[in-house]
Amino acid sequence: MAPNAQAGDARLYFELPSPFPMKRGGQLHDAHIAYETWGVLSPAHDNAVLILTGLSPSAHAASSSRDPSPGWWEAMIGPGKAIDTDRWFVICVNSLGSDKGSTCPASIDPASGKPYRLSFPELALEDVANAAHATVSHLGISRLGCLIGCSMGGMSALAYMLLHPGSVCAHISVDTAPQAQPFAIAIRSLQREAIRLDPRWDEGNYDIHAKDSNHYPDTGMSIARKLGVITYRSAMEWNGRFARIRLDSEQRADEPFAREFQVESYLEGHARRFVRHFDPNSYLYLSRASDWFDIAEYGHGSVLEGLKRICIDCAMVIGVSTDILFPLQQQEQIAEGLQAAGASVEFVALDSPQGHDAFLVDIDNYSRAIGGFLNRLASA
Amino acid sequence: MAPNAQAGDARLYFELPSPFPMKRGGQLHDAHIAYETWGVLSPAHDNAVLILTGLSPSAHAASSSRDPSPGWWEAMIGPGKAIDTDRWFVICVNSLGSDKGSTCPASIDPASGKPYRLSFPELALEDVANAAHATVSHLGISRLGCLIGCSMGGMSALAYMLLHPGSVCAHISVDTAPQAQPFAIAIRSLQREAIRLDPRWDEGNYDIHAKDSNHYPDTGMSIARKLGVITYRSAMEWNGRFARIRLDSEQRADEPFAREFQVESYLEGHARRFVRHFDPNSYLYLSRASDWFDIAEYGHGSVLEGLKRICIDCAMVIGVSTDILFPLQQQEQIAEGLQAAGASVEFVALDSPQGHDAFLVDIDNYSRAIGGFLNRLASA
Numbered sequence: 107m108a109p110n111a112q113a114g115d116a117r118l119y120f121e122l123p124s125p126f127p128m129k130r131g132g133q134l135h136d137a138h139i140a141y142e143t144w145g146v147l148s149p150a151h152d153n154a155v156l157i158l159t160g161l162s163p164s165a166h167a168a169s170s171s172r173d174p175s176p177g178w179w180e181a182m183i184g185p186g187k188a189i190d191t192d193r194w195f196v197i198c199v200n201s202l203g204s205d206k207g208s209t210c211p212a213s214i215d216p217a218s219g220k221p222y223r224l225s226f227p228e229l230a231l232e233d234v235a236n237a238a239h240a241t242v243s244h245l246g247i248s249r250l251g252c253l254i255g256c257s258m259g260g261m262s263a264l265a266y267m268l269l270h271p272g273s274v275c276a277h278i279s280v281d282t283a284p285q286a287q288p289f290a291i292a293i294r295s296l297q298r299e300a301i302r303l304d305p306r307w308d309e310g311n312y313d314i315h316a317k318d319s320n321h322y323p324d325t326g327m328s329i330a331r332k333l334g335v336i337t338y339r340s341a342m343e344w345n346g347r348f349a350r351i352r353l354d355s356e357q358r359a360d361e362p363f364a365r366e367f368q369v370e371s372y373l374e375g376h377a378r379r380f381v382r383h384f385d386p387n388s389y390l391y392l393s394r395a396s397d398w399f400d401i402a403e404y405g406h407g408s409v410l411e412g413l414k415r416i417c418i419d420c421a422m423v424i425g426v427s428t429d430i431l432f433p434l435q436q437q438e439q440i441a442e443g444l445q446a447a448g449a450s451v452e453f454v455a456l457d458s459p460q461g462h463d464a465f466l467v468d469i470d471n472y473s474r475a476i477g478g479f480l481n482r483l484a485s486a
Numbered sequence: 487m488a489p490n491a492q493a494g495d496a497r498l499y500f501e502l503p504s505p506f507p508m509k510r511g512g513q514l515h516d517a518h519i520a521y522e523t524w525g526v527l528s529p530a531h532d533n534a535v536l537i538l539t540g541l542s543p544s545a546h547a548a549s550s551s552r553d554p555s556p557g558w559w560e561a562m563i564g565p566g567k568a569i570d571t572d573r574w575f576v577i578c579v580n581s582l583g584s585d586k587g588s589t590c591p592a593s594i595d596p597a598s599g600k601p602y603r604l605s606f607p608e609l610a611l612e613d614v615a616n617a618a619h620a621t622v623s624h625l626g627i628s629r630l631g632c633l634i635g636c637s638m639g640g641m642s643a644l645a646y647m648l649l650h651p652g653s654v655c656a657h658i659s660v661d662t663a664p665q666a667q668p669f670a671i672a673i674r675s676l677q678r679e680a681i682r683l684d685p686r687w688d689e690g691n692y693d694i695h696a697k698d699s700n701h702y703p704d705t706g707m708s709i710a711r712k713l714g715v716i717t718y719r720s721a722m723e724w725n726g727r728f729a730r731i732r733l734d735s736e737q738r739a740d741e742p743f744a745r746e747f748q749v750e751s752y753l754e755g756h757a758r759r760f761v762r763h764f765d766p767n768s769y770l771y772l773s774r775a776s777d778w779f780d781i782a783e784y785g786h787g788s789v790l791e792g793l794k795r796i797c798i799d800c801a802m803v804i805g806v807s808t809d810i811l812f813p814l815q816q817q818e819q820i821a822e823g824l825q826a827a828g829a830s831v832e833f834v835a836l837d838s839p840q841g842h843d844a845f846l847v848d849i850d851n852y853s854r855a856i857g858g859f860l861n862r863l864a865s866a
Contacts, residue, residue: 288749289721341669
């Protein structure tokens with residue numbers, strides 16, 4: 107059952123049709139999706155922009171009167187911003203399987219009255235896409251003005267367009283891939299392994315609300331997050347930002363191999379802010395779903411043929427040369443495939459030094475690209 | 487005390503002067519260095535080539551009549567090969583601090599009769615260099631014909647040349663760096679953390695000879711090794727080699743999130759071959775020593791000025807465009823610095839797809855470069 111919205115929480119909840127079938131087998135009962143919206147839906151229902159997120163962000167992409175705390179894409183979304191809420195009705199959906207409000211492995215299984223944990227059915231990004239599509243349909247929107255997908259959300263967006271032909275007019279693909287490549291699979295596999303090998307993960311049976319670290323896989327989550335951050339940024343950025351700067355001596359622990367360089371402290375800060383703010387089982391499910399995604403499944407083994415089955419009017423595909431997790435060649439593939447499918451495609455290759463995370467940091471370049479595309483769309 | 491050489495073991499041992507002072511403080515008593523040699527030292531003692539290794543290899547760089555098992559650079563060293571043992575007297579030294587025969591944290595501290603473990607003094611690559619230099623001097627060699635350093639050994643080689651002016655005629659720098667950059671520090675810090683957070687590391691007090699995994703940090707070592715392998719190779723190589731190929735169903739464990747892709751199995755194989763074959767404390771010491779190394783310390787904060795203090799005749803500097811751990815720009819820095827110091831420098835930028843490990847795999851290109859350089863040296 108969807109929780110009731112609370113004061114200071116801008117989240118809305120949509121009850122998915124029950125049972126909700128899952129791609130790889132099994133089904134969910136009484137599942138729900140958390141989402142937020144900004145702006146006003148036009149009478150013709152033709153000004154909707156849907157944002158599908160990366161692995162960890164919530165639906166709180168931007169502040170609103172109900173929840174004034176800054177969102178994860180605060181600089182991009184709002185009145186007069188690149189994703190202009192004076193013009194567009196913007197929806198951000200929390201992925202099915204994420205613990206940021208949607209039904210996930212930490213949710214109560216209505217059949218048992220206990221958390222699903224590893225009894226949650228196998229999750230695919232196609233399920234994430236179908237749940238998002240059901241949410242959008244429920245809002246009375248049959249065709250999105252624009253579908254924006256970032257990182258993992260970009261893969262979910264490809265699934266959305268492929269599984270729901272005619273449901274999207276324009277698409278913005280941000281720092282993503284048409285299939286998981288072995289380097290990204292290796293990174294994610296190692297992140298999962300760090301969690302699974304932590305004895306406190308306990309085969310998924312850790313105490314979800316543990317206050318102490320005796321019954322929660324803090325260690326595994328910390329290693330997983332640090333490895334994530336290493337692959338989300340770039341060596342080039344860090345050379346300029348951290349170089350070989352040391353911590354002050356009072357910041358150093360008096361123990362062998364303690365943190366000594368600023369870059370080590372930076373990673374530790376990221377880990378601390380993450381470890382207790384994302385459910386480890388949810389992380390495992392979404393991580394594996396990312397590995398599994400492969401548009402070539404829909405194209406008889408060919409990425410290009412899979413992409414050619416996507417029917418939209420136009421697209422902007424953005425990538426960054428310093429991204430080691432979703433390398434620029436993969437965005438080129440998406441651009442080529444969508445073009446071959448008949449869409450009018452703009453390809454934007456950025457030199458932002460921040461790596462995969464550039465879309466969260468290099469707001470100038472991303473605003474210019476995304477804002478320009480949406481403005482041309484609105485005036486077309 | 488140096489162990490006695492055994493049948494089937496080609497290792498020789500050199501007792502370091504005692505006490506042996508360490509750069510960062512403290513000293514070692516009765517320490518020794520393991521090394522191997524190939525070929526014959528010329529009467530003028532002017533045909534010696536010293537090889538300094540990466541973090542994990544032993545001194546067994548090539549087979550010999552005493553130890554016919556293949557060495558870690560078997561394809562490069564031998565009669566008629568790039569490092570031609572018909573012409574050169576080749577020495578490979580096991581780094582001080584490595585558990586492959588030299589004194590290390592797993593060695594017995596003569597003061598206590600117990601293993602040093604974390605009471606081993608802080609280790610710097612300058613100590614590795616000084617111990618190698620003492621070994622070479624003991625062999626009656628005052629000036630090396632050529633000093634070759636690979637990966638971490640390349641940093642040790644820079645320290646060797648800087649700390650012992652006039653001791654090297656020519657230098658071959660292979661896939662290394664003049665200082666550790668933050669990306670490499672971050673990777674190594676996370677590797678160390680995986681080991682240190684493994685409860686079975688037990689603050690360095692694990693059972694060094696443990697047969698079971700209850701008293702040995704298998705988990706931490708496995709994660710550290712897999713992360714190493716990910717950064718030693720390249721995404722490009724893996725796209726061609728593994729793509730998205732699945733394991734056969736009989737190769738898959740029946741458990742959630744089990745290995746499913748070939749690349750995951752490849753990493754597991756690497757980890758299994760490593761975990762019990764390298765002492766975890768030694769790994770921590772050598773890893774931290776790599777972070778600490780910075781030639782700029784000798785140049786008032788400037789890498790270029792530090793390199794300019796190295797006095798040799800000529801050098802070849804080799805790097806690979808796909809190396810993410812020691813990026814090509816760092817080899818360019820070395821080449822520029824040695825040239826500015828007055829050496830005649832050849833810079834070789836390879837496009838090998840194998841990343842940092844190319845020197846172990848792309849034997850064709852490395853043989854051509856190194857063999858050509860050594861031949862020109864011999865005939866000069």
